[in-house]
Amino acid sequence: MADKTCDVIVLGGGPGGYVCGIRLGQLGLKVVCIEAEEYGGVCLNWGCIPSKTLISAAHLYEKAATASEMGIVVESIRVDPATLQSFKNKIVNKLTSGVRTLLKSTGGELLEGTGRLITPDAVEVTQKSGEKIRVRAKSGVVVATGSATIEVPAFPFDGKSIIGAREAVSLGTIPRRLLVVGGGVIGLELGMVYQKLGSEITVVELTDGLLPGIDRECVKVVERRLKKLGATVHTEARAEKFERADDGSLRVHVAAKDGAHVVECDVALIAVGMKPRSRGIGLEELGVEIDPRGFVTTDDKCRTNVPGVYAIGDVSGLPMLAHKAMKEGEVCAEVIAGHAAGKDWVTVPAIVFTDPEIASAGLTDEAAKAEGYETRVGKFPFAALGRAMSLRETDGFVKVVTDTKTGRVLGIHIVGPNASDLISEAALALEMVATAEDVALTVHPHPTLGEAMMEASAAALGRAVHIANR
Secondary structure (H helix, E strand, C coil): CEEEEEEEEEECCCHHHHHHHHHHHHCCCCEEEEECCCCCHHHHHCCHHHHHHHHHHHHHHHHHHCHHHHCCCCCCCCCCHHHHHHHHHHHHHHHHHHHHHHHHHCCCEEEEEEEEEEECCEEEEEECCCCEEEEEEEEEEEECCCEEECCCCCCCCCCCCEECHHHHCCCCCCCCEEEEECCCHHHHHHHHHHHHCCCEEEEECCCCCCCCCCCHHHHHHHHHHHHHCCCEEECCEEEEEEEECCCCCEEEEEEECCEEEEEEECEEEECCCEEECCCCCCHHHHCCCECCCCCECCCCCCECCCCCEEECHHHHCCCCCHHHHHHHHHHHHHHHCCCCCCCCCCCCCEEECCCCEEEEEECCHHHHHHCCCCEEEEEEEHHHCHHHHHHCCCCCEEEEEEECCCCEEEEEEEEECCHHHHHHHHHHHHHCCCEHHHHHHCCCCCCCCCHHHHHHHHHHCCCCCCCCCC
16 A cells, blocks of 8 residues: 655645645645545535536526516527536536646645545555555644435435436426425425426424524515415425435425425425535544534634544534635644634524525524514515616515624524625624614615615614614
8 A cells, every 4th residue: 555645634624625735835845735526625516616606597587588668679589408517517517627726836646536544644545556555744634525415215215206406407398386395494495496497395393483593574485485486385394205206306204384285396405404414434443423414523723522523614624615614624634734713703694595595693582582682673675776787686685683792793694685795894893893873884885785785784783774773
């Protein structure tokens, strides 16, 4: 078995791993980055980037199909799935090749294969050729193995009619009838793509509402939109089994609070969540602490309980978000290089790319009250904004949650057009410990969607201009 040495081994080339590897290289350390599948991880290959490409295409298709009220008449509009997939793949290939180039440009070495820790400073890699190689690190091993799709035993993936998110972003045809098992982020994002492109969709969610854990007022706006577009939604329901018809379609048996249902579909998308990839890579044998949910336990410097072993990204705990993994990658690299760094952020914003989008930063009103705050909430609807009207996207609002004693912004929640872009201002406000008055006094350009942030903050103070104060 050949041996290789370096300063740091990064096990996993996803958003956390590749960012960590690049930053380590910038800091002068020699890195070997090991990836079992494709560099860029879930995010670039079949998660964030592919799904948002499809979401953008579906949004454009819907806009074009309904543009006649603006005087824009589009005739004979249709979807070409093959061209759409080709467009998506070009974006994915450009970004993944960019990751490889960036890692190499900072002196990193890319090693393709499956890695397993055999000591706290060594990883055995089974390369795709079958050859094994042992890599030793002088300064540490960073575990950035990410997460994997949770499979439901009663619905084994076949890659065609029973699929997960990986297959859902690569469909060659638009399903006539799509069943989405799981009304969380992945299920609704991808479900609404195919709904807009022509699929009849049914959503089955185990809990009493869609998008569990997200501000309920925001979720209600998306629920209304989903149903307006023709979706059937079953909450407090479980998909129990299926039967396959002669034509290959499925009859799925659903047990719900309101009784039993049989849902006929052509494709079932199983989207019940993701799980950390912490098992089977040697961590248990080394005594690395893993919690009951499978997350590797770390401190604020990304260190595990075993000296020299670090963990970042999805494998190290919630939230399982690419931008959180990237920031942890930077922190971990700087810690290993001896710099003063730590996970000391106030908030990690979260986004759901449904229609309309939902974005959140900080505490909900309910969570703030549970922590003992006395709160005041300011809201401003997009329906009152000229810019939203011009876009024909007036559903939703901006909600600002404040502490009545100090005026400090505790949380900002947005449902509406471009919420994913607007939330960055909210994250900055929380990091800067801004008050509602700080945001309200900041001059926001007109006419823009961002004015809703200013007006909602003013509403929390009882002095909004373009809506009646309550």
